[in-house]
Amino acid sequence: MPDVVVVGGGIVGAACAYELARAGASVTLLEREELAAGASGRNNGLWVTPTDPQLLPMARVGLRRYLDLVDDSPVPYRLDRDPIGLLAVALDENEMTLGARAHDPYRAAAVEVEELGPEDVLRFEPALSPEVLGGWLVHHGHRLAPAALTVALALMAADRGATIRHHLPARALIERAGRLVGLVTDEGRIDADEVVVATGPWAHALLDPVGHRLPIAGARGWLVRLDAGPVPLHRLVASAGWELATGRWEDGAVRAGSLEDVSAATSTLLHPTTDGSLIAGSSRQPVLTPEAEEPGVPAMIVRGAIRLVPSLAEAHVRSGWWGIRPMTPDERPFVGRLSDGLSVAAGHGSEGVILGAGTGQLIASLLLGHDLPFDPAPFDPGRLGIVAG
Ligand SMILES: Cc1cc2nc3c(=O)[nH]c(=O)nc-3n(C[C@H](O)[C@H](O)[C@H](O)COP(=O)(O)OP(=O)(O)OC[C@H]3O[C@@H](n4cnc5c(N)ncnc54)[C@H](O)[C@@H]3O)c2cc1C
Missing domain, CATH: 3.50.50.60 (FAD/NAD(P)-binding domain)
Known part of the structure; x- marks a missing residue:
C-alpha cells in the first residue's frame, strides 16, 4: 500500500x-x-x-x-435522513419564467417536482409573502x-x-x-x-x-444567520430560478480590462437549520482582495430574505460570514x-x-x-x- x-x-x-x-x-x-x-x-x-x-x-x-x-x-454532523424539500417561489413574472426553466434538470434526474399555485404555496409555508404567484416543491434537500x-x-x-x-x-x-x-x-x-x-x-x-x-479561481460567497424566534419555515425556501440567478461562472470570470465592473451576484435561499436559526444566502463574487470586496452584500442578502418572508424584517441578525468557493470554467x-x-x-x-x-x-x-x-x-x-x- x-x-x-x-x-x-x-x-x-x-x-x-x-x-x-x-x-x-x-x-x-x-x-x-x-x-x-x-x-x-x-x-x-x-x-x-x-x-x-x-x-x-x-x-x-x-x-x-x-x-x-x-x-x-x-x-x-446532523444530516437529515430524508430530504426536507425545497420550495422555490415566484413573486414576479420573471421568477415564474425562471422557475419554469429551472426544474427540468431535477425531473430528468428522477427527483419529484410539484408545480403549485399561490394558495398551495401559502398552505405549505404560511410565512411567505402573500404576493406569491406560484411555486415548485422539489423533493430533495438534506441539511448537515x-x-x-x-x-x-x-x-x-x-x-x-x-x-x-x-x-x-x-x-x-x-x-x-x-x-x-x-x-x-x-x-x-x-x-x-x-x-x-x-x-x-x-x-x-x-x-x-x-x-x-x-x-481554478476563488469566488466569495456570503451567508447571514438570522434569529426569528420560532423558525417561520418548514423546508428550504428559495426564489424560483435561484440556481440560474448568479449566472455561469465563465460569464463572471474577471478580465483585467473590466476589473471595475466586477460586482456581487446574489440569489435567495433560506435554510431553517436544525438548531432553530435561519441561514440566508447567498452571493457570488470573484475574489480580488484578502478581505470582502463589498461589505454591503449581507444587506443585499437580507433584503432578498425579507422579500420572500416579510416577517424576517423583525429578525435579529446574529452573524454574517463568507467563504471562498473554488470555481472552474x-x-x-x-x-x-x-x-x-x-x-x-x-x-x-x-x-x-x-x-x-x-x-x-x-x-x-x-x-x-x-x-x-x-x-x-x-x-x-x-x-x-x-x-x-
Ligand atoms: C456561501 C457558501 C455556501 C456554500 N454552500 C454549499 C452547500 O450548501 N453545499 C455544498 O455542497 N457546497 C457549498 N458550498 C461550496 C463548498 O463550501 C466548497 O465547494 C467546499 O468547501 C470546497 O472544499 P475544499 O476542501 O475543496 O476547499 P476548502 O474548504 O477551501 O479547503 C481547502 C483547505 O486547504 C488548506 N490549504 C490551502 N493551502 C494549503 C497548503 N499549502 N498546505 C496545507 N493546507 C492548505 C486551507 O487552509 C483549507 O482548509 C458553499 C460555499 C460558500 C462560500
Missing part, C-alpha cells in the same frame, strides 16, 4: 484521507490552519441534487456514504453541519491509522526525474509515493510551480492524476459538500487501482486542454 500525503483539510481533503485510510493506504493529511478553516467550515451545509447530470453519480455515491457514517460519527462533517471524516481517517497534521502548510512539491516524490513543509521534507492536492481555491500555489496550471471539479505520484482533487465550486465523499472514493480507487465507483471522465484534469505535464 502506498504512502499518501493529502494536502488540505477541507471537506475534499478529509474525504480523500478517509477513503484512502479505509482502503488500507498509509495516509498523512496536512492542513495549514485548522480542519474546515476554508469554505468547508463556512458553507450552507446542503446536499441538493446537482443540475449538471454529469455530477449525479459522484453526488449520489457521496450522499450514501454520509448516510452510512452518520450514526457512528465521532462528531455529530458542514464543519462537523469535515472534522468527522478526518477523525474517522485517524481511527483507521491516518496522521492528521494541523498548522503545517505544504510549501512546495518536490519532483525528481519527472516523478513527484514528496513535499516541503515548515518542519522539513515529507517523502510520499503519492501526493493529493486538495487545497481548494489555493491549488495553484502548489501546482503552478510544477507546471500544472489549472483554471465548466463548474466541475478536477479530480484525477496529473503526473506520476501527483493527483488533484480541487475546484468543487458550490458543491464541495455534495461531491466531497464521492471525490474521496474516486481518488482512493484511482490511486489504489480499485474498481472505479463511477465514470471519471467528467472530472479529468486534462479535459479543458489546459494542463501542462
Whole structure:
C-alpha cells in the first residue's frame, strides 16, 4: 500500500484521507490552519441534487456514504435522513419564467417536482409573502453541519491509522526525474509515493510551480444567520430560478480590462437549520482582495430574505460570514492524476459538500487501482486542454 500525503483539510481533503485510510493506504493529511478553516467550515451545509447530470453519480455515491457514517460519527454532523424539500417561489413574472426553466434538470434526474399555485404555496409555508404567484416543491434537500462533517471524516481517517497534521502548510512539491516524490513543509521534507492536492481555491500555489496550471479561481460567497424566534419555515425556501440567478461562472470570470465592473451576484435561499436559526444566502463574487470586496452584500442578502418572508424584517441578525468557493470554467471539479505520484482533487465550486465523499472514493480507487465507483471522465484534469505535464 502506498504512502499518501493529502494536502488540505477541507471537506475534499478529509474525504480523500478517509477513503484512502479505509482502503488500507498509509495516509498523512496536512492542513495549514485548522480542519474546515476554508469554505468547508463556512458553507450552507446542503446536499441538493446537482443540475449538471454529469455530477449525479459522484453526488449520489457521496450522499450514501454520509448516510452510512452518520450514526457512528465521532462528531455529530446532523444530516437529515430524508430530504426536507425545497420550495422555490415566484413573486414576479420573471421568477415564474425562471422557475419554469429551472426544474427540468431535477425531473430528468428522477427527483419529484410539484408545480403549485399561490394558495398551495401559502398552505405549505404560511410565512411567505402573500404576493406569491406560484411555486415548485422539489423533493430533495438534506441539511448537515458542514464543519462537523469535515472534522468527522478526518477523525474517522485517524481511527483507521491516518496522521492528521494541523498548522503545517505544504510549501512546495518536490519532483525528481519527472516523478513527484514528496513535499516541503515548515518542519522539513515529507517523502510520499503519492501526493493529493486538495487545497481548494489555493491549488495553484502548489501546482503552478510544477507546471500544472489549472483554471481554478476563488469566488466569495456570503451567508447571514438570522434569529426569528420560532423558525417561520418548514423546508428550504428559495426564489424560483435561484440556481440560474448568479449566472455561469465563465460569464463572471474577471478580465483585467473590466476589473471595475466586477460586482456581487446574489440569489435567495433560506435554510431553517436544525438548531432553530435561519441561514440566508447567498452571493457570488470573484475574489480580488484578502478581505470582502463589498461589505454591503449581507444587506443585499437580507433584503432578498425579507422579500420572500416579510416577517424576517423583525429578525435579529446574529452573524454574517463568507467563504471562498473554488470555481472552474465548466463548474466541475478536477479530480484525477496529473503526473506520476501527483493527483488533484480541487475546484468543487458550490458543491464541495455534495461531491466531497464521492471525490474521496474516486481518488482512493484511482490511486489504489480499485474498481472505479463511477465514470471519471467528467472530472479529468486534462479535459479543458489546459494542463501542462
Ligand atoms: C456561501 C457558501 C455556501 C456554500 N454552500 C454549499 C452547500 O450548501 N453545499 C455544498 O455542497 N457546497 C457549498 N458550498 C461550496 C463548498 O463550501 C466548497 O465547494 C467546499 O468547501 C470546497 O472544499 P475544499 O476542501 O475543496 O476547499 P476548502 O474548504 O477551501 O479547503 C481547502 C483547505 O486547504 C488548506 N490549504 C490551502 N493551502 C494549503 C497548503 N499549502 N498546505 C496545507 N493546507 C492548505 C486551507 O487552509 C483549507 O482548509 C458553499 C460555499 C460558500 C462560500
